[in-house]
Amino acid sequence: NKRSKIRSILEKKPIGDQVTLMGWVRTKRSNKNITFIALNDGSIIQNYQIVADPNVIDEKTLRRITTGASIKVTGKVVASQGAGQDSELVAESLEVLGEADPEKYPLQPKKHSLEFLREIAHLRMRTNTFGAVFRVRHALSFAIHQYFHEKGFYYIHTPIITASDAEGAGETFKVTTLDPKNPPLTPEGEIDYKEDFFERETNLTVSGQLEGELAAMALSEVYTFGPTFRAENSNTTRHLAEFWMIEPEMAFYDAEDNQDLAEDFLKYIIKYALENSPKDLAFLDKRASDENAKKPANERSEMGLLERLKFIIDNEFERITYTEAIEILKKSKPNKKKKFKYLIEEWGADLQSEHERFLVEKHFKKPVIITDYPKDIKAFYMKQNEDDKTVAAMDILFPGIGEIVGGSQREDNMEKLTCRMGQLDISEEELFWYLDTRRFGSVPHSGFGLGFERMVQFVTGMGNIRDVIAFPRTPGSAEF
Numbered sequence: 001n002k003r004s005k006i007r008s009i010l011e012k013k014p015i016g017d018q019v020t021l022m023g024w025v026r027t028k029r030s031n032k033n034i035t036f037i038a039l040n041d042g043s044i045i046q047n048y049q050i051v052a053d054p055n056v057i058d059e060k061t062l063r064r065i066t067t068g069a070s071i072k073v074t075g076k077v078v079a080s081q082g083a084g085q086d087s088e089l090v091a092e093s094l095e096v097l098g099e100a101d102p103e104k105y106p107l108q109p110k111k112h113s114l115e116f117l118r119e120i121a122h123l124r125m126r127t128n129t130f131g132a133v134f135r136v137r138h139a140l141s142f143a144i145h146q147y148f149h150e151k152g153f154y155y156i157h158t159p160i161i162t163a164s165d166a167e168g169a170g171e172t173f174k175v176t177t178l179d180p181k182n183p184p185l186t187p188e189g190e191i192d193y194k195e196d197f198f199e200r201e202t203n204l205t206v207s208g209q210l211e212g213e214l215a216a217m218a219l220s221e222v223y224t225f226g227p228t229f230r231a232e233n234s235n236t237t238r239h240l241a242e243f244w245m246i247e248p249e250m251a252f253y254d255a256e257d258n259q260d261l262a263e264d265f266l267k268y269i270i271k272y273a274l275e276n277s278p279k280d281l282a283f284l285d286k287r288a289s290d291e292n293a294k295k296p297a298n299e300r301s302e303m304g305l306l307e308r309l310k311f312i313i314d315n316e317f318e319r320i321t322y323t324e325a326i327e328i329l330k331k332s333k334p335n336k337k338k339k340f341k342y343l344i345e346e347w348g349a350d351l352q353s354e355h356e357r358f359l360v361e362k363h364f365k366k367p368v369i370i371t372d373y374p375k376d377i378k379a380f381y382m383k384q385n386e387d388d389k390t391v392a393a394m395d396i397l398f399p400g401i402g403e404i405v406g407g408s409q410r411e412d413n414m415e416k417l418t419c420r421m422g423q424l425d426i427s428e429e430e431l432f433w434y435l436d437t438r439r440f441g442s443v444p445h446s447g448f449g450l451g452f453e454r455m456v457q458f459v460t461g462m463g464n465i466r467d468v469i470a471f472p473r474t475p476g477s478a479e480f
Ligand code: ATP
Pocket: 167, 230, 232, 234, 238, 239, 240, 241, 242, 243, 245, 403, 404, 405, 406, 407, 449, 450, 451, 452, 453, 454
């Protein structure tokens, strides 16, 4: 491939060299004597300036160049007189690869709203904002693998199609080869899965955790990084029906080891993004500050995006128990006019995102790890504490996001685990494979799940989770 990327031209500054660039035209400015083209190829946020002399490049070709068209251009890199760029390309030959009819191409050079861009999600990656978001998303994925690899964790792949609902929340998408309108029935009138592909009821995974635990019981320290699916009401700015989750699972880790690992991990990947995506983050920082200025005064965040990212890396997370969190919430005065309205809670209730954001953004003003939740609001697999009321759970709450991580030490005592399963009506027979890890060589172990899109939201400052995944799945949206 003889094509050079704009990113490498900007980094290497090969003045005098002949290079070939290919990309999409962002803008074109022409006068009688000269045409300037701003070219973007997605390798970096900056456009690269192409200078075309109508005596060298014929006018017919120049006329076909419009915003959105793709071109191949070969020429010489020369020092640039203009501000903002060290060099530019003087075109020697230029070919239009694909035209973009200016009457029809929706991404004209102006600022489009995110709502509009969501309607053309199939083209929005060609904008600066989405280009930046997806390059940062890449940097974060890479950092995640690098972190665990450096720590000696093994990357495992847990099944997408499964028969278990790890969270027990009943939010699964069914997977079946039966005709949904006319399924075969048993004499009792229930769906007869004997004719189904798997000969049993299956669904898309909501979490790879249970299978991850099996791997940890053999390889000690493992992690998954895969898609998960939840048929929940995802009409919020924090929920998708299809999202990616990072789930480390570690044998011989207690609850505190788990918290230490999670905090270190989150800081590491944020630091990696800051160091490796400075241009994209500078652009997103400016964007976030423009957005922030538009908000009503009481909803504005005090810190800028980059400032907040650096703050997270440099400060220890607060660690409190659920019981302490409830005490703080009870003491804080509800105020109908302010952002946080519903602060009075009783012990035992799950924290709503208002509560989480109050603790993080108002009370502690830093990330908070909340531990030891009531067992009745958490899943069956969490380790039961001595008090018989709470479990060794941890949720990590981030400013602007709320819950970003959910985890726990796992119940390693067979008797306690099966007793809890009995109370929740979870079949021991169906989960025999899970229980075998307790039956044979059970060890203390812990793990957590990081919602990847929530992390990308936090690092990019994007307010809506639909804008950090290329093809968002929410109720009513699955057009590609
Ligand atoms: P929430 O309380 O926000 O609904 P959860 O407690 O149901 O989250 P967990 O089962 O603990 O979620 O999943 C682990 C992590 O996965 C969460 O901390 C969050 O970061 C992320 N997550 C959960 N549900 C979604 C979703 N529908 N879309 C995107 N991320 C999600």
